[in-house]
Amino acid sequence: MTVTIGRSTIGGGAPAYLIAEIGLNHNGDVDIAKQLIDVAADAGAQAVKFQKRTPEISTPEHMKAVPRSTPWGEMTYLEYRYRVEFDRDQYIEIGDHATMRGLDWFASPWDGPSVDFLDSLNVVAYKIASASVTDLSLLAAVAATGKPVILSTGMSTIEQIDRAVETLGTERLVILHATSTYPLPAEEANLRMIATLGDRYPGIPIGYSGHEPGLQISLAAVALGAAAVERHITLDRTMWGSDHAASLEPQGLSHLVRDIRIIETALGDGVKKIFPGELAPLSKLRRVGA
Incomplete structure (x- = not known):
């Protein structure tokens, strides 16, 4: 099963959908939000996400x-x-800027009125934050919009995730494995959950939402089959605010996108073959033919 968000297809072997989470790292400043949108677009992300x-x-x-x-x-x-x-005018301004830069934009609503607010702005999707997994009334309101939904699963039991999936439905759902530790230590990443979630919810694209300080864990998630990757971004990790320290700066995001695309190319199709680049070494080095 695949899910379409904006101009991108998620799942089914499509390239990983890369979400740059701005969250509250704009610190309430529209100009900072626009700069972060530019960072995401310049790096090659497909979407930016707010709260x-x-x-x-x-x-x-x-x-x-x-x-x-x-x-x-x-x-x-x-x-x-x-x-x-x-407010509404500010969201229109930053949403228009994201659209002009070729990015999807959406947000995590934390309450019912915020769902209606975002729906009135015609967002292309909704993101459910890990903190909201158990807020079934919020999830029902999001499901009622008929828009695609991306569900993060940090700080949640598998039974809580089951109830969330049942409430949201599976038709337009993407699930992200996440651990809500900021910043995330490697011993809490538990990347094998990507496969576990894939087995538990067959057909639903499974991705990864990361809060680690570096790139390695997110890159490993793609190698393990993550259909989407979400990372917080910031202009400077030393800025004031709770999420900046667990965010990627512009160069880090650019490197992440570059390396994800290299990994996807390197994964290949799993069919053994002799590649063109091997023909010269084959001719030079193999003494006994088949």
């Missing part, structure tokens, strides 16, 4: 009043969440 919240609804009650030190001063966690949200 959309209605902070009053999506912020856990016990977190709302927690003090937060920010570049804009001391504020509550709820005030900070409002500070980094984009």
Whole structure:
């Protein structure tokens, strides 16, 4: 089974769909968001992804009043969440910029009103964040849009993933293996889950969402058959904000895309053959013929 998002096909042996997650790494600044879109397009990614919240609804009650030190001063966690949200006009501006750069763009909605907000902007897909796997009412609202859905599976049991898949349906679903540790140590990557998820949900494209500091684990995921790869991106890992340290800088993203495409080419078709480049060594070195 394949899933079509924008102009790309996911699964069925198609090249891995590469998603550059901007998330909140724009720090509430449209210009930074546009720069990150340019980074993704220049590197050769197919999509950029944001996050959309209605902070009053999506912020856990016990977190709302927690003090937060920010570049804009001391504020509550709820005030900070409002500070980094984009409004409709800002989303139109960054969405148009992504489209002009040839990228799909979509977001992870964290609550019902955010699903409606994104639907009104005609996003090409929805992303379910790992934190939302158990929010079945949110998943039902996303499923009702009829759009393709990408489901991350960090911080979740296999039974919780089963319920999420049942709620979302399998017709337009992509599942991403993920471990929600920031940054991700290699011993928690558990890449064999790509095959496990593929066996459990046959026909559904399985990909990888990574939070590791380097490239090796994401590259290994592609070698193991990941149909999509999502990585956070940033202009500078030392910028203020919770996700920057686990993100790729522009050169890192460019190298990731380059190396993924090389790996895909190198995987070949699994059929043993004598390649043209072997003919000269064959003639020179083989003493006994067949």
